[in-house]
Amino acid sequence: MSSQASLLLQKQLKDLCKHPVDGFSAGLVDEKNIFEWSVTIIGPPDTPYEGGFFNAIMSFPQNYPNSPPTVRFTSDMWHPNVYSDGRVCISILHPPGDDPSGYELASERWTPVHTVESIMLSIISMLSGPNDESPANVEAAKEWREKRDEFKKKVSRCVRKSQEML
């Protein structure tokens, strides 16, 4: 099982090095461990996050791709769908079994056809359009809804900080 996972991850890493995708770059945290990726997401243009370089760690489980990885921002991040410890909360990273009754359609949740690339694109689209219906960071969601200026100010602080770290 884990050999399937590491083969698949190696292949995806190689593909991404050969054909980089706009909006993010990816590499390993430690060359010897294929299950921990370090990714940098470029703040999408025309959003408060524009100009930022946000670092995150992707951790893959041994039974990838049957279970989803977790993604955690290591850069400061102010966003309704990112927990205060940096963990990203989007539906495609939830295993289908998360739903207690087990009967919800799996279409919005994790399925094994997702790749690093599709996850990254989901995260970039999350940055452009937060989902404030089920926020991970309630404070940020409230600000995003009610005090957009405050929210933007906080985000630009994160952007500036991320630039300083470069």
Next chain:
Amino acid sequence: MDSEDDMLDAHDMESGDDDFYSGGTDDYNDTDDDVEPDYGLIEEDADNSAMIASHRSQKNYLVLKEEDICRHQKDDIGRVSMVLSISEVEASILLLHYRWSVSKLHDEWFADEERVRRTVGILEGPVVSTPDGGELTCGICFDSFRVEEIVSASCGHPFCPTCWTGYISTTINDGPGCLLLKCPDPSCPAAVGRDMIEKLASKEDKKKYYRYFLRSYIEDNRKMKWCPAPGCEHAIDFAAGTGSSDVSCLCSHSFCWNCTEEAHRPVDCDTVAQWIRKNSAESENMNWILANSKPCPKCKRPIEKNHGCMHMTCTPPCKYEFCWLCLNAWSDHGERTGGFYACNRYEAAKQEGLYDEAEKRREMAKNSLERYTHYYERWASNQVSRQKAIGELQKMQTVKLKKLGDIQWTPESQLKFITEAWLQIIECRRVLKWTYAYGYYLADQAKRQFFEYLQGEAESGLERLHKCVEKELEEFQHAEGPSEGFHQFRTKLTGFTSTTKTFFENLVKALENGLADVDSQAASSKSTNSKASKTKGGGKDKGSSKNGGSSRNPDDN
């Protein structure tokens, strides 16, 4: 084919969510032409449970064993597959979606087949075309495979067998959601059916899947439930709308269909739930603590007084010394308060009626705890008594009756009156037990008086019967040969059984209509009235005469 039609008709009658249960028992019996043998099975088994149950009412339910469940499930799938001209695998997917309601599925399918197919994920043809030869890339591991190796659901999305196996195994191990498995492609609605599980899952996973599949037939079905007894694998197929909701499983466990607690007629489900919650609740512990302890005035830990002396010393690290009576520091006590052992301040306060709040609360808690204990003890001991009676009945049936027959030169078939007495006892103990929960929550004083009268009558009748069959029978069991008094004993026991039955019927009836015939004012005279009519004999007459009285205030409760 005849019975097939009957079935469809009956199912149509049951259609619609709201009046699903409105079909009477008659329809129900029509429905199950093909399961007739089950009734026979129950009777042949002559199991206690069936006998206890038949004591109560006609059956509006069926007990299903695992093989019956499989057969019913298969029949339903077969029927749908035939009527809708689809494969059995597709029929299973549809039934899983429509919670095994054949009629609802038929309605929806014939109203809008397109829509049903779309929501359930049974595609009419692949959305991705598969080339005739060459290689395809697996959508999960991106390796290339020959076309023959690639596996797809009805949609045609290509994945390799290894990835399928991993995908299926993960979902199966995530729980019953695997029954509604879809193609791994996120935007694809195609359902993954049993045939693919069969082909691709490991043996162990398959076993799990089929377990879920079987369970779904009971758990998702509105008219089926598992018997809640531990270790029992039977299910109950219930036709509601008529009669009582008590059902009896082949394993001899009787339970209430509505709340799945053990059978509790005549007490309603809410009372039972409240009572069970109360029995298990921390609140009783709390009451005990309140009644029997005082908090240390300094550290507030509850203290139970275990010595006579009023000089209390709290356990370390607190070590606070205080007076149990007034809860003030012991150092304040001395000549000033009238000596160590006569705390005047307390006495004075009590004389003036200045109990403090805590004292009052303790007093109240103590009373309420005593009241609860009263009912609980009786509830619990009837439970124990019933269990013992069940054990005794079993012994009776397996060994004792035969022996007794040999000694008394009586064929076993003529000793049925003993079995019947035991069955009556078992049923009455159950009713009696629950009347104590009822009594605990009965607030109305007048009603309570009447209730306690009925309960008392029933209880003393039951005790008489129980004693008779337990003690007096002994003598005949250990006799050397046929006893003279045995015939007399038979008459006596049969009599006791039937009077006890009448008492309990009255009690059950009275409780089931909420003691509606009690006139709050004239309660005491009422109870003497009913006593008078009881001595005249007819328990049933009594009921009707009371009903006449009750019409004056129908909304009494």
